[in-house]
Amino acid sequence: MAARYRVIYCLNQFFGGLGGEDKAYQPPQLIDGALGPSILLERLFPDIEVVASVVSGDNYLVEKTEAATGEIIALLAPLFEAGDDKKPQLLLAGPAFNAGRYGMACGAICKAVQEHFAIPTVTSMYLENPAVEEYRKDVLIARAGEDVMAMEESLKNMAGLACKLLQGKELLPDRDGYIPQGRRKNYFADKTGAARAVDMLLHKLAGEPFSTEYTMPVFDRVQPAPPVSDMSSARLALVTSGGIVPRGNPDRIEAASASRFGTYSLHGLSAFTGETHQTAHGGYDPTFANEDPNRILPLDVVRELETEGAIGSLHDSYYATVGNGTSVANAEKYGSEIAKILLADGVQAVILTST
Amino acid sequence: MSKQIERAGIPVVHACSIVPISKTVGANRIVPTIAIPHPFGAPDKGPEEEKKVRKELVQKALRALATPISQQTVF
Structure with a gap:
């Protein structure tokens, strides 16, 4: 059997089995091997070996983000001192579904770890998770369902994306089920931009569906209301x-x-x-x-x-x-x-x- | 909710513990509070001191409501 991908897996206190809201202020801890959802992940993807799990309380991570990600980096550092055939190759976090705190935590951990250890990271969230806007440009976010009912499909999507990433394959947001990062990719098209634009226009005039090649960002911002004068x-x-x-x-x-x-x-x-x-x-x-x-x-x-x-x-x-x-x-x-x-x-x- | 109320022309101060969420969602006047399970509480302090801290935070929120801003502002 070929060598398996060595993965670090990050969870919050619920999914890591520490406890509920009473454990939300738990500092990060390192646990050997797979835990909670990552046990299912190893079963679904035999190519993946979870070498270590990091479990952190949601509130601890969100209220003291910088210190907490620093602690996680310190916990993980010894793993990266191993020989090349033992070093972790990837970090996964989540799925955070539509949970705001967990999403913020996953985004922060992924960003810090990929910057510090120069390994790829992938997390997983529902599109409406407030952490998506905060982290999508820096972190690869696989699409997840809205809540834990969607655990298996969300895990499959995240790990499928991770495997492709480790194999060095090209990724595209729609095809590979992740949230667009706003990056442009060069490619050779059969028709020139002018011909493609006219095609789109013809479809539009005929009331037929067409898809733009450059999606405009939607900013739902409200002008601040005037202050209270008295x-x-x-x-x-x-x-x-x-x-x-x-x-x-x-x-x-x-x-x-x-x-x-x-x-x-x-x-x-x-x-x-x-x-x-x-x-x-x-x-x-x-x-x-x-x-x-x-x-x-x-x-x-x-x-x-x-x-x-x-x-x-x-x-x-x-x-x-x-x-x-x-x-x-x-x-x-x-x-x-x-x-x-x-x-x-x-x-x-x-x-x-x-x- | 903050945005919809502000859209109606009423200034809103969003007092919350996770400021990055408030920012991405798009609240305009943001006042950071004490902690997630007790934004306006300080259970480790005595009741009098806790109430004092809470009052100061509300006064800060009122000042934010009376402050002209042209963009999202964390007070």
Whole structure:
């Protein structure tokens, strides 16, 4: 049997089997051999040998990115002191699916490792993962499904891409299932650019499908709104994606991929307490939020500032959803609906909190 | 959500713990907060000190809302 590809595999605390949100601050650790999803990967791709796994807590990596990637490089350094036939050849991270923190962590690890050790890296994410925009130009990101249900197909896609990369084969985003990095490739075409452009135009005029050779980037940016001129007379509203809801979660907002937002009265409330409110969010350790929900949405001090006259008044309801894996389309819909209500009530400023 | 509300003409300050996510998503006024499971909390401090820290952070958010900006700004 030919030598297998030697791969390092990076996982977060969930997929690495360390634990849940209570382990989200775990510093990186190095474990021999395959672990969790990479056991399945070795089974699917017998050519791949996972020589070591790195497991890190999501919060640790995202809150202290530079220090954490430095620690990972230090953990991996001894592996690269081995002879050429023992050195790792590639690093894989994820799939991170649509998980924002995990995506950011995978992107940061891949970028740091490929720069430091000069080996290729591949990660895997759902197209809407916020880390895609941050890392796609620097890191090869294989397309993944939206959540863990798509583990096997996402692993196959990522590892297929990795094998081609190690074999030195040419890669193309559409054909090889990765997210375009915005690079141009030269090739010999049968027809000149002028003839191809006219072909496209003819298709367009005939209402037939055609595909552009140069996709224009889509920037969904909003012009910053003018500032509040006098905060002491302004009406403020509170919105959160941190999942603060009345106890019992009356609207049953989902812990992940929320399909709705809730509108909850602030009338007569001077602060949230652990008795009146809780978090419905499944993407962080709820201990601190359930103890004191003002840690997520700071109603107590906003009320104080209202009494002191630092703000004019507070809108009578707050709006909450769970930002954990929620699709962009749904988030936009909630934002538009909330905006309409706020405009109708003359709200002039919004504090939106996220975990 | 931040963008849709701002699109309606109301300034939004996005107070969050993972600033790179807020930046890529496209919030305009960004205030970094304390930690992912407690953006406006400091559980290691006593209740009074924690509330003080929280108030300062909200005041910072209010200042961000009152600051003219022409592009995405992290306060």
